[in-house]
Amino acid sequence: MNSIAKDVRRDPSDAFIAAVRKKYPVEPEVDHVLTRKMTHRHKPGYTAISLDTLRTGLEALIRSEVGSHFVLDNLRWLPGGFSKIQVAFDLETDGETHKAPERTPMVLRMEPAEAIVQTSRRREFEILKLVSGVVPAAPVYWLDHDGKYLPYPALVYGFAPGVSMPLGGAQEIKGGRTVFGPGLRAALANQFVAHLAAIHTIPAARVESLRYFQPAKVGSNESVIRQVNWWRRVWEEDRPEDVPLVNLAAQWLVENAPPLDRPSVVHGDFRVGNFLFTESNAQITAWLDWELSVIGDRHQDLTWAAMPLMRRLAEDDRTELAGGLIPIEEFYRRYEEASGLVVDPKRLLYFRVFNDFQVVVHMLATAWRVASLGKTDKDAAVAWISMIGNVATASLRDSLEKVL
Amino acid sequence: MIPDIDLQLAVAIRALKGIVWDSVPTDNISARENLRASIATLEFVLQRHSSQFSRAAAELRNTIDMAERMARITGDNELEGVLGAARSAAAGTTNDASSLDRYRARLSSAICDCVERAHDQAVKRKITEAIILGSARQFDLARAWCLPAGFEADPKRVPSLEEVLGCAEERDSPPVEADTQAAKISSKT
Numbered sequence: 001m002n003s004i005a006k007d008v009r010r011d012p013s014d015a016f017i018a019a020v021r022k023k024y025p026v027e028p029e030v031d032h033v034l035t036r037k038m039t040h041r042h043k044p045g046y047t048a049i050s051l052d053t054l055r056t057g058l059e060a061l062i063r064s065e066v067g068s069h070f071v072l073d074n075l076r077w078l079p080g081g082f083s084k085i086q087v088a089f090d091l092e093t094d095g096e097t098h099k100a101p102e103r104t105p106m107v108l109r110m111e112p113a114e115a116i117v118q119t120s121r122r123r124e125f126e127i128l129k130l131v132s133g134v135v136p137a138a139p140v141y142w143l144d145h146d147g148k149y150l151p152y153p154a155l156v157y158g159f160a161p162g163v164s165m166p167l168g169g170a171q172e173i174k175g176g177r178t179v180f181g182p183g184l185r186a187a188l189a190n191q192f193v194a195h196l197a198a199i200h201t202i203p204a205a206r207v208e209s210l211r212y213f214q215p216a217k218v219g220s221n222e223s224v225i226r227q228v229n230w231w232r233r234v235w236e237e238d239r240p241e242d243v244p245l246v247n248l249a250a251q252w253l254v255e256n257a258p259p260l261d262r263p264s265v266v267h268g269d270f271r272v273g274n275f276l277f278t279e280s281n282a283q284i285t286a287w288l289d290w291e292l293s294v295i296g297d298r299h300q301d302l303t304w305a306a307m308p309l310m311r312r313l314a315e316d317d318r319t320e321l322a323g324g325l326i327p328i329e330e331f332y333r334r335y336e337e338a339s340g341l342v343v344d345p346k347r348l349l350y351f352r353v354f355n356d357f358q359v360v361v362h363m364l365a366t367a368w369r370v371a372s373l374g375k376t377d378k379d380a381a382v383a384w385i386s387m388i389g390n391v392a393t394a395s396l397r398d399s400l401e402k403v404l
Numbered sequence: 405m406i407p408d409i410d411l412q413l414a415v416a417i418r419a420l421k422g423i424v425w426d427s428v429p430t431d432n433i434s435a436r437e438n439l440r441a442s443i444a445t446l447e448f449v450l451q452r453h454s455s456q457f458s459r460a461a462a463e464l465r466n467t468i469d470m471a472e473r474m475a476r477i478t479g480d481n482e483l484e485g486v487l488g489a490a491r492s493a494a495a496g497t498t499n500d501a502s503s504l505d506r507y508r509a510r511l512s513s514a515i516c517d518c519v520e521r522a523h524d525q526a527v528k529r530k531i532t533e534a535i536i537l538g539s540a541r542q543f544d545l546a547r548a549w550c551l552p553a554g555f556e557a558d559p560k561r562v563p564s565l566e567e568v569l570g571c572a573e574e575r576d577s578p579p580v581e582a583d584t585q586a587a588k589i590s591s592k593t
Contacts, residue, residue, distance in 0.1 A: 076431070076433075077432075077433045077434055078433070079433045079437065241509040241512060241513070242509070242512040242513045242515070242516040243512065243516075244470065244512060244515045244516050244519055244535045244539070245535055245536070245539050247516045247519045247520060248519055248531075248532055248535050248536075251519070251528075252532075308557065309555075309557070311557055312557065313557075313558075377434055377438075378434075378437060378438065378441070380438055380441035380442045380445055381437060381438070381440075381441040383441075383445070384441050384444060384445060384553065385555075387550040387553040387555060388553075388555045390543065390546035390547050390549075390550050391547060391550075391555050391556060393539075393543050393546065394543040394544075394546075394547055397536060397539050397540065397543055400532075400536060401536050404532055404533075404536070
């Protein structure tokens, strides 16, 4: 599979797809999504979609759910996000329908032809329902999991107010310094820790009710290996060329996967930038981007939130802050207090390698592939952020050097 | 007279920034995002395109270095064959960066095949060390190359591009490339 004489991944044969599926077994829903990606790869890239087309699709989806007593108003593109297409709108109902209030601001979240992370809308829909009431999250309304009504798979959720970065501060992040002032930092850090603890301690009975997530067994490392397989498979499907360190990392991750001590809902992308907050009162209003959620090991989120790529320096230019919010040791200590769960340094090291590996796959393999095939409405930006992969590869090398 | 590539890129950037940007409605978010990313990409290309050959040569040398470490451990015949071809390319007279990139990619694949084939624990350990050691220069180069993108939390920790390309430029650039670069530098100063 390492041959580069011909780019077998550009228009993959059934045999190639089947071989990769067999070699890297993953959860059924993940398999479904990745297989669909590969079988659709030969199809044309992204072509511009008008708001009118989306309006028509949305109307059909909503009609199938709540009947025809509604009007869509104020459709507009939402900025930001490299992986999905997002459009805000208001749903006005006439009072005949009781499934939503009379005027509800909503967001359509739809995949492009191929995304920088190819994930399941069914899983995202299901996990958003689960975390409702556990942490601030937008209410989720409707699902078009196979693109029956809209051009691509999509879901509709409530519009949450707030910003993801302090207004006017986004440029400063380039210099490596936090963009959050000390006051804002303290208020947000409290919620950041409390919310992570709340997600990780959702009762087992509720977690087990999830239909599109494979359960994880205590005392077994199967769920961790399934996840390594997930990203190893994506590397196999998307990469432009080989990187020996990635093969090495995948082998190490399988051979050293720790048995699970407790299954938790793992957000999968728990970091600054993935929550909205209101600047007037420093309240987190919604946690976003649940598409990478899994049932797994809490240390995955703990290392992700504090990974070097997400760290920012405090005003003293020395203290490293997880996500620019909280000193790393303090983050772990306060998490233990809030969750009642142990933070295991060995597992932190393991999941640091895992997370670096994952970012390398996203950026050096999928981002490159997606941009080269013209699969999104943001190819120039996707190609640009693929350069993060080089920072992550160096970090992966450092992480492996520490554990070997 | 053939137009200067740097000048062509520079005027395209100026047109996009100075004229096109203001004419794109602020509520056309997708167009604005794409335009911003396109301008950033062109500025990046303007900074880097003249070093493409030096970059390709340095990357090939780094990969040859890693492959030599691997070959000493494994004695793998397939790897030796690909390594021989890569050495010839690196010592040859080509001034085509893409050609060097193809040799590098083949060599990386051959190294990965060795990683996948290794089962003996002692050999695996040595392979691991070879790759970790051998990757350092390559990743330094990639980070230095991508530094203008602004993704480094602490840019001071990244070596300069001149530093990581230095050896390759001295050893590998064909004279015509060096002359062209020198001419470009002098025309800018």
